[in-house]
Amino acid sequence: MAETAPKSGPLFDTFSRAPLRFERGEGVWLITESGERYLDFGAGVAVTSVGHSHPHMVESLKAQVEKVWHLSNLYEVAGQEVLAKRLTDATFADKVFFTNSGAEALECAIKTARRYQYTHGHPEKFRIITFEGAFHGRTLATIAAGGQAKYLEGFGPKVEGFDQVPFGDLEALKAAIVPETAALLIEPIQGEGGIRVVQPEFLRTLRALCEEHGLLLIFDEVQTGVGRTGKFFAHERSGVTPDIMAVAKGIGGGFPFGACLATAEAASGMTAGSHGTTYGGNPLAMAAGNAVLDIILADGFIEHVRDVALIFRQGLASLKDRYPDVIEEIRGEGLLLGIKARVPSGDLLQAMRAEHLLGVPAGDNVIRLLPPLVVTAEEARDGLARIEKAAEALTTKLAKSA
Ligand SMILES: Cc1ncc(COP(=O)(O)O)c(C=O)c1O
Numbered sequence: 001m002a003e004t005a006p007k008s009g010p011l012f013d014t015f016s017r018a019p020l021r022f023e024r025g026e027g028v029w030l031i032t033e034s035g036e037r038y039l040d041f042g043a044g045v046a047v048t049s050v051g052h053s054h055p056h057m058v059e060s061l062k063a064q065v066e067k068v069w070h071l072s073n074l075y076e077v078a079g080q081e082v083l084a085k086r087l088t089d090a091t092f093a094d095k096v097f098f099t100n101s102g103a104e105a106l107e108c109a110i111k112t113a114r115r116y117q118y119t120h121g122h123p124e125k126f127r128i129i130t131f132e133g134a135f136h137g138r139t140l141a142t143i144a145a146g147g148q149a150k151y152l153e154g155f156g157p158k159v160e161g162f163d164q165v166p167f168g169d170l171e172a173l174k175a176a177i178v179p180e181t182a183a184l185l186i187e188p189i190q191g192e193g194g195i196r197v198v199q200p201e202f203l204r205t206l207r208a209l210c211e212e213h214g215l216l217l218i219f220d221e222v223q224t225g226v227g228r229t230g231k232f233f234a235h236e237r238s239g240v241t242p243d244i245m246a247v248a249k250g251i252g253g254g255f256p257f258g259a260c261l262a263t264a265e266a267a268s269g270m271t272a273g274s275h276g277t278t279y280g281g282n283p284l285a286m287a288a289g290n291a292v293l294d295i296i297l298a299d300g301f302i303e304h305v306r307d308v309a310l311i312f313r314q315g316l317a318s319l320k321d322r323y324p325d326v327i328e329e330i331r332g333e334g335l336l337l338g339i340k341a342r343v344p345s346g347d348l349l350q351a352m353r354a355e356h357l358l359g360v361p362a363g364d365n366v367i368r369l370l371p372p373l374v375v376t377a378e379e380a381r382d383g384l385a386r387i388e389k390a391a392e393a394l395t396t397k398l399a400k401s402a
Contacts, residue, residue, distance in 0.1 A: 025052025027051040028379050039386065040052070040358050047254055049228070051372035056294060057295075069284050079285075079286025084096040087261060092241035092263065095261070095270075099257065100257055103137025104277070106142050109245070110145065111275055112260060114183075126180060127163055133167050134147065134190060136220055140159050144162045183218050187223065194362045195332040195337065196364070204238055218246070219245045226251050229335070230333060230334030243265070247260075305335055308335065309333075311381065315381070316384070319387060325394075336368070338369070341365050348367055348394060352387060
């Protein structure tokens, strides 16, 4: 193949990275190679749920490292059984399949729904309805599910079987349900899409539609799950449960793994040999997941998330009132928060970075604030003070250019 692009280093050019090199992390802090400290309210995109280098995580992983790292799924993995029991005891689910990532948890969820219909006399039902603004991952099936043109472009024909309707549009949804529809797939709060909260009433309507039409309800709680919203899982606030749920990010606290949870009925098509993974559920991942749950399911922890979230919420609301030219709206639940900016969100993110505070960009001109769930009230106030300085700097800049 002829060389057309200039050489740009050995890594794929898929990411445009900020020029920051972190050497270590402590709790909610990241420390650069040169010793500068940054308040990490991005948490590696909602992953480091219990902060960096949490002593219990370090101890649990060290203990596992000294025993065995990997076994494959040819043998029983004790940590899988323990973690699956804890997840099923604490949720709607009866069954768990462990994966390596969020996208694979979604792939498993999609396959589980299709297989359910196939093995229950409906091989024609394979289509899945999703919502505009969704993000479900970067595999070929999950970019088709997410339906965003920017992620689909140039990757050949879109994987068949995904129909998308506008966010929150009930009539469009009803019209999209056809005899081939197998399932509905939704994030209870759209993360990448700009921290767009789905109203509990809408989730209840989805549940009712699934009952009426023989569909499975799939929740993507990859970003919203594991305590992030002040509930163990975000859907709990709606009072309805899904048939299948994809989980990842916070469950591993930084160790890459995910899980597909399902009721026994929904998982009944996933018979021996129908699905598999080499690494999924390996002993190191399970040690990480069990250690995360030791912390998150401990008495009072989720209440702590709600308490600190309140401080954030009030602080951000006050900043919105004081800097209306910079902040348009505050969104989200618990510690899954979004600042919709009036200036380009990249400018606000950069101004925050200048104050040594890290956030994560999202769609709809939003910056996500996703601090580790162990963040203290004092650290929350420190973060708010840094956002204030960033907003102040941008306001001054706007005044100068007016
Ligand atoms: C809601 C949601 N689903 C799925 C994914 C994909 O997860 P992963 O990047 O681990 O494949 C993400 C990742 O950002 C996500 O936010």
